[in-house]
Amino acid sequence: MTPARAEIVVDLAAIRHNVRVLRATTGVEVIVVVKADGYGHGMAEVAGAARAAGATWLAVATLDEALRLRAAGDTGRLLCWLTVPGEPYADALRAGIDVTAYSVAELDEIAAASAHAGAGLTARVQLKVDTGLSRGGAPREAWGELFARARAGEEAGLWQVTGLWSHFACSDEPAHPANDQQEQAFRDALALADGAGLHPELRHLANSAAAILRPSARFDAVRCGIASYGLDPAPGHTPDLGLVPAMTVRARIALVKALVPGDSVSYGHTWTAPTPTTVGLVPAGYGEGVPRHASGVASVGVGGAQRPIRGRVCMDQFLVDLGPGDDSTPQAGDEVLLFGPGHHGEPTAQDWAEACDTISYEIVTRIGGRMTRTHVDTDPATRGEPATRGKPR
Ligand SMILES: *Cc1c(COP(=O)(O)O)cnc(C)c1O
Numbered sequence: 001m002t003p004a005r006a007e008i009v010v011d012l013a014a015i016r017h018n019v020r021v022l023r024a025t026t027g028v029e030v031i032v033v034v035k036a037d038g039y040g041h042g043m044a045e046v047a048g049a050a051r052a053a054g055a056t057w058l059a060v061a062t063l064d065e066a067l068r069l070r071a072a073g074d075t076g077r078l079l080c081w082l083t084v085p086g087e088p089y090a091d092a093l094r095a096g097i098d099v100t101a102y103s104v105a106e107l108d109e110i111a112a113a114s115a116h117a118g119a120g121l122t123a124r125v126q127l128k129v130d131t132g133l134s135r136g137g138a139p140r141e142a143w144g145e146l147f148a149r150a151r152a153g154e155e156a157g158l159w160q161v162t163g164l165w166s167h168f169a170c171s172d173e174p175a176h177p178a179n180d181q182q183e184q185a186f187r188d189a190l191a192l193a194d195g196a197g198l199h200p201e202l203r204h205l206a207n208s209a210a211a212i213l214r215p216s217a218r219f220d221a222v223r224c225g226i227a228s229y230g231l232d233p234a235p236g237h238t239p240d241l242g243l244v245p246a247m248t249v250r251a252r253i254a255l256v257k258a259l260v261p262g263d264s265v266s267y268g269h270t271w272t273a274p275t276p277t278t279v280g281l282v283p284a285g286y287g288e289g290v291p292r293h294a295s296g297v298a299s300v301g302v303g304g305a306q307r308p309i310r311g312r313v314c315m316d317q318f319l320v321d322l323g324p325g326d327d328s329t330p331q332a333g334d335e336v337l338l339f340g341p342g343h344h345g346e347p348t349a350q351d352w353a354e355a356c357d358t359i360s361y362e363i364v365t366r367i368g369g370r371m372t373r374t375h376v377d378t379d380p381a382t383r384g385e386p387a388t389r390g391k392p393r
Pocket residue numbers: 033035081167206207208209223224225226227233
């Protein structure tokens with residue numbers, strides 16, 4: 001098999017393990033969030049792994065993602081929450097997807113779709129309330145009208161209100177006062193909905209950080225994205241649950257060369273060798289989603305040690321400092337681990353996030369471009385076909 005120039009390898013056994021850990025830790029339904037191509041891990045493959053680990057519910061952001069997941073064969077409970085006027089609600093209805101309404105206007109659109117979708121089908125609608133993020137969801141002053149309309153539509157047989165939910169702004173800062181305020185606001189919304197005659201089966205508020213750190217916010221279900229991928233939702237606060245990062249990004253060194261003191265490296269000559277050293281050319285750059293912000297600040301794993309990136313990350317390539325040349329200096333063709341679970345001394349996506357002043361979510365979601373992505377299964381008990389070796393993304 002030809003070694004890949006630069007590739008993403010996703011371990012589906014890690015996804016299954018993480019979902020099981022989250023189910024055991026929270027004791028409630030875990031809605032595994034697979035939006036944005038499964039945070040860069042592959043939506044359909046992650047969905048399959050999550051279902052295998054017992055996830056009754058999955059969630060994506062857009063209706064388009066939900067329909068693609070159905071087209072890929074997923075048949076379980078599936079929630080989406082981000083639409084614009086005119087989206088194909090009738091398709092969602094026929095595909096048994098739970099859509100989210102933020103407003104009466106959205107309910108009216110769903111009602112029209114419901115009328116056209118044919119007899120015997122009832123739309124599944126979840127209501128989202130804004131409890132303080134000021135993003136999606138009905139603002140507090142609109143809750144009464146939204147709930148009244150939702151209940152009226154339910155009585156008219158237009159839909160079934162299957163869920164009521166909201167989303168935290170600051171759950172990665174567990175001591176932030178907004179968390180208590182939002183949870184209280186959510187309880188207010190639940191009481192108001194109950195008074196309006198709505199009794200949704202699924203009440204949910206927590207994302208990964210709150211699911212782990214805030215037991216009072218678990219309600220009927222938690223929505224776990226980042227933790228399902230094995231990454232830390234609240235660095236510095238999360239207890240060690242043994243989550244395993246599922247994504248490894250690796251490349252082969254294209255060229256190794258010696259530098260003498262005074263040689264400068266890459267565009268802008270932002271780094272100059274102070275002493276004799278060797279550099280390795282890594283054939284991945286911001287065209288593969290390697291952040292340009294990693295220039296001169298992130299490290300990669302080579303031969304079990306972490307080695308610094310020197311100079312600017314380019315579109316297609318960057319340079320890693322391999323140290324003074326000797327017999328043990330890596331050669332062209334040797335492997336470089338950009339990030340992974342850390343089992344071989346390589347940095348993690350969290351290390352990259354800290355170096356680049358961002359969050360691990362952005363690191364894993366943006367990586368890709370020209371890299372191939374392969375799904376593997378390290379669990380000997382379920383190791384089957386070598387899933388999708390080297391599939392172009
Ligand atoms: C992305 C998202 C999640 C998942 O958040 P994590 O922090 O990755 O667990 C949950 N709910 C909503 C509304 C989201 O947009």
